[in-house]
Structure formats: C-alpha cells, structure tokens
Amino acid sequence: MSMTSKVLSGLMGLCVGDALGVPVEFTSRAERSRSPVTSMQGYGTWDVPPGTWSDDSSLTFCLAESLCEGFSLDAIAQSFWRWYNNNHWTARGEVFDVGNTTFLAITNIKQGVPPLEAGEKSERSNGNGSLMRILPIAYYHKILTFSELISRTHQVSCITHAHLRSQMACGIYISIAVALLEGANPNTAYQQGLKNIEDIYSNAKYASERSHFTRVMSGEIAQLSEESINSSGYVIDTLEASLWCLLNSSSYAEAVLKAVNLGEDTDTTAAVTGGLAAIYYGVENIPKEWIEQVARKDDIIDLANRLTVILNY
Known part of the structure; x- marks a missing residue:
C-alpha cells in the first residue's frame, strides 16, 4: 500500500467509523443487540443525515491540516478554536457533541492560555477527547x-487532556498505529506497540498510572469476553474497546460495526477502532457505499493528499 493510501485510509477509516456511530450514540448495548447497526444510518441521536461525522473527525482533521x-x-x-467558534472542519456547518473537557480547554485557548497549559489536569478529566483525534x-x-x-x-493530548492517563492512552494507541503503518498485522502490531512503548512508560514518572493500563499492557486484551469490555467515554474504556474490536475481527467493516454495536460512546469507539483497522485493511476495503455517503468526502481525500506531500512520502 502506498503511503498516500495509508494516510487516506487512516483518516477515512476513522471518519466512517465515527459516522456509523453518530446516529446511535448513547444507546445501550442491549438496544444494539436487539437492533444492530449494519449500514450507514442517519438521524437518530443527533438528528443528522447519514454520513455526518462528529467532533471526533473534526478535531482529527484540524490536527491533520x-x-x-x-x-x-x-x-x-x-x-x-476555529472548529468550535467558526464551524471549521465540521461535516455540515454545525458543531455538535462537544465534550466538556474539550470545551473548557478551548475556552482557555481563546483566553490566551498557552496550549500546554490549556488542557484539564484532574483525574476526572480523562475522557476520550484526545485519544479520538490523535491518529495523525x-x-x-x-x-x-x-x-x-x-x-x-x-x-x-495536553492541549485538551493533560492528565498522564490520557497522555499514556494516546501514546499506546500511536505506538500500535506505527506498527500497523510499518506493515504488521493487528495482533503483531498490538504486541510490538506495547514492547516499543514499554521503555518510555517504565519510567518512574508513569508508575502511578500503570495500574490503569493493566489489561491493555498484558498483551491479552483480545482474550477478554465482550461482557467485560466497557464502551463508555472514559479513555481507558475506549482504548480497551477499540483494541478488542480490532483484534477480534477480520475486516474493516466487522471491526467498526463491532465497535458501534457495543453501545454507549458508539461514535468514538468506532472512530478509534476505524483508524487502526483501515490502516491495516486499506481504504479500498472500506465499503464503498459508506465512503460515498460520508460528508465532505472529496475534502478528506484532498487533506490526505496534502498531508502526504508535507511528510515527503
């Protein structure tokens, strides 16, 4: 796969997963079990047309740009700030589904607080708002x-989510993404990603937080039962759920639908899963009908091309 398609795969894969989850966000796993998502839907929770992505993709595209x-x-x-205030990189000219921690950080940014001081640092601020956008x-x-x-x-991560736990979740995710970009299959990428990050997170600075990553760092997240996987907006839950979905599927579509049908924070779980899954399976293996329905498809393709050029791939 060319690097251009790897960049596009990650961005499009994240966005498609996000859009699949938007209409059923906050629904329960029991509801999804009774009526599983199998295709791109619309309206529902946020009353938006099919293919509409949320803040997850918007902030990912802001970062990539x-x-x-x-x-x-x-x-x-x-x-x-431009996204929140001017609808920059929104799907259809409207901001919705903004996390409180992200909102507070953006307010700080507007007031002139430096980026590394803008993010919330309390333990209660470990939502998935930096993990969802970190892939680029x-x-x-x-x-x-x-x-x-x-x-x-x-x-x-610190721009919005400055607690060590959020930083580490992003670090683990990026380490695994890099292994996928280097050609590893999902299980190998998971193991290699953990091995690569271990030297950094074995530092005493991170010792107080390591217990929160026990299940991920065990290398055995795939062996857990679905019942033991949580899909809330807590950053640890999202990291665990996305890896579990990736490692227990054999296609992009299976991975993101599994993520959506876990319920609760459906758009973010599927976005975080979808970015990794698409890097491995390729944009060509994302169902074409889903890509065709995604808002601003051509703008996303253009962004991927621009990012590829600047990285000199």
Whole structure:
C-alpha cells in the first residue's frame, strides 16, 4: 500500500467509523443487540443525515491540516478554536457533541492560555477527547525518533487532556498505529506497540498510572469476553474497546460495526477502532457505499493528499 493510501485510509477509516456511530450514540448495548447497526444510518441521536461525522473527525482533521504546515502546538490549538467558534472542519456547518473537557480547554485557548497549559489536569478529566483525534501524529513515524514521536503525542493530548492517563492512552494507541503503518498485522502490531512503548512508560514518572493500563499492557486484551469490555467515554474504556474490536475481527467493516454495536460512546469507539483497522485493511476495503455517503468526502481525500506531500512520502 502506498503511503498516500495509508494516510487516506487512516483518516477515512476513522471518519466512517465515527459516522456509523453518530446516529446511535448513547444507546445501550442491549438496544444494539436487539437492533444492530449494519449500514450507514442517519438521524437518530443527533438528528443528522447519514454520513455526518462528529467532533471526533473534526478535531482529527484540524490536527491533520495543522500538520500540513509543520508541527506547531499554537497552530493546532487555534485550529481547534476555529472548529468550535467558526464551524471549521465540521461535516455540515454545525458543531455538535462537544465534550466538556474539550470545551473548557478551548475556552482557555481563546483566553490566551498557552496550549500546554490549556488542557484539564484532574483525574476526572480523562475522557476520550484526545485519544479520538490523535491518529495523525502517527504519520510522523518516519521523520521523528520514537521517543520524539511519543513526546509530541503527549503534547498534543495536553492541549485538551493533560492528565498522564490520557497522555499514556494516546501514546499506546500511536505506538500500535506505527506498527500497523510499518506493515504488521493487528495482533503483531498490538504486541510490538506495547514492547516499543514499554521503555518510555517504565519510567518512574508513569508508575502511578500503570495500574490503569493493566489489561491493555498484558498483551491479552483480545482474550477478554465482550461482557467485560466497557464502551463508555472514559479513555481507558475506549482504548480497551477499540483494541478488542480490532483484534477480534477480520475486516474493516466487522471491526467498526463491532465497535458501534457495543453501545454507549458508539461514535468514538468506532472512530478509534476505524483508524487502526483501515490502516491495516486499506481504504479500498472500506465499503464503498459508506465512503460515498460520508460528508465532505472529496475534502478528506484532498487533506490526505496534502498531508502526504508535507511528510515527503
């Protein structure tokens, strides 16, 4: 797969997963079991047309677009503000489904707080709002050393979610994404990603948080039962659920539908799953009818092309 298609795969795969989950966000697993999502739907929870993506994709695209001009935390933060205030990179000109932690950080940014000080730092601020948008950082893997890549991942998380737990969840996710970009299959990428990140997270700085990652870091998340997988908006739940869905499926469609049908934070679980799954399976294996229904499809393709050029792939 060419690097251009890997960039497009990740961005489109995340976005399609997000759009699949939007209409049924906040519904229970029992509801999804009775009436599972099998195709791109519309309306529902947010009363928006089929193919409408949420803040997950918007902020991912804001980050990716900022990276097209190089790495600047100020530029990334201002892009987030433009999204919230000016509907920049919204699916249909409307912002919806904004997490409280992200909102508070963007308010801080507007008031001139530096990006690395804008994000919430309390333990209660560990929602999935930075994990859902962090994927584009993985595309720097050939330009930066691994430690530099993870350092920048932490910094970008801190713009909205500055607690160590959120930073580490993003770091683990990016480490696994890099292994997928380097050609590993999902299970190998999971194991390799954990191995690569271990040197960083074995540092005493992270010791107080490691217990929260026990199930992920065991290397055995795939063996857990569906009943033991949570799909709330808590960052640990989203990381675990997305890896579980990726590792217990054999196609892009199966992975993201599994994520949506876990219920609760359906759009984010599917977006985080979809970014990884599409890198592995390729954009050509995302159902074409889903891509055709996605809002601003051509703009997403253009963004992927621009990001590929700036990274000199």
